[in-house]
Amino acid sequence: MRPVEGGLRERHKAQRRHRILDATRELLRESPESVISAERIARRAGVAPATVYNLIGPRDKIWEALAADFMAALERRLAAPGTVDPRRDAREVVKSTVRLFVGDPLVSRRMVREWEAGGLAFHHSPLTRLSRAMADARTRGLLRADVDTDALATVVATSCLGALHQWVAALIDDDRFLARCLFALDVAFAAAAAAPCRDSFLTPLRTRDPV
Missing domain, CATH: 1.10.357 (Tetracycline Repressor; domain 2)
Structure with missing residues (x-):
């Protein structure tokens, strides 16, 4: 079961990363010159700020x-x-x-x-x-x-x-x-x-x- 669990974990990480990037693009379309912070992205993506740092970085x-x-x-x-x-x-x-x-x-x-x-x-x-x-x-x-x-x-x-x-x-x-x-x-x-x-x-x- 470990390979299946590992694969599922990676898919969930990929999905969250996709949501984070989509959220970033949404914020830019709404306000192209605004400061894009991990906190704003996290709120829009529905994840914790730590998730943005862990999956993307600063x-x-x-x-x-x-x-x-x-x-x-x-x-x-x-x-x-x-x-x-x-x-x-x-x-x-x-x-x-x-x-x-x-x-x-x-x-x-x-x-x-x-x-x-x-x-x-x-x-x-x-x-x-x-x-x-x-x-x-x-x-x-x-x-x-x-x-x-x-x-x-x-x-x-x-x-x-x-x-x-x-x-x-x-x-x-x-x-x-x-x-x-x-x-x-x-x-x-x-x-x-x-x-x-x-x-x-x-x-x-x-x-x-x-x-």
Whole structure:
């Protein structure tokens, strides 16, 4: 019976942790700039403050836990296998990431600001998926054989991070956030395109607002 009891205990811990994170997000949606304390979260989640400390930790760990939960949700969105069109796969990575941020803007903006203030970093990243799609594009002859696809993906991710910071600061709206990220991706594909694909990759850029 011990393994069953242990498994049940872990499930209950996971459920309480889920309630705590949900309660945190609810409080942020109601008052995005408010101080988020363990006591407020505990009251909303229906648990003791000690439970918040035991399962999550102090306030800086709350932001870390939200970030980890965010990245887990993104991993689930990106879990689908790739298609025969790696360029489309790369665009889906960008779209899924942006849509997750803009889907809960009050929480996302505060979470990103707290990451920056606390020096936190993503434990996982869509960069891995983006690199994989670009490597596949090189293998299929869409990109030049001499292209370092990891470096190319990093350049795109850096551009997208800049767009994210602009969105967090409310300097651009949701649509412009997505457009800038996709533009960075399309520029990278055009710059690294194999000769047979160069014109088709360049054509959309010639007629598009560089946002």
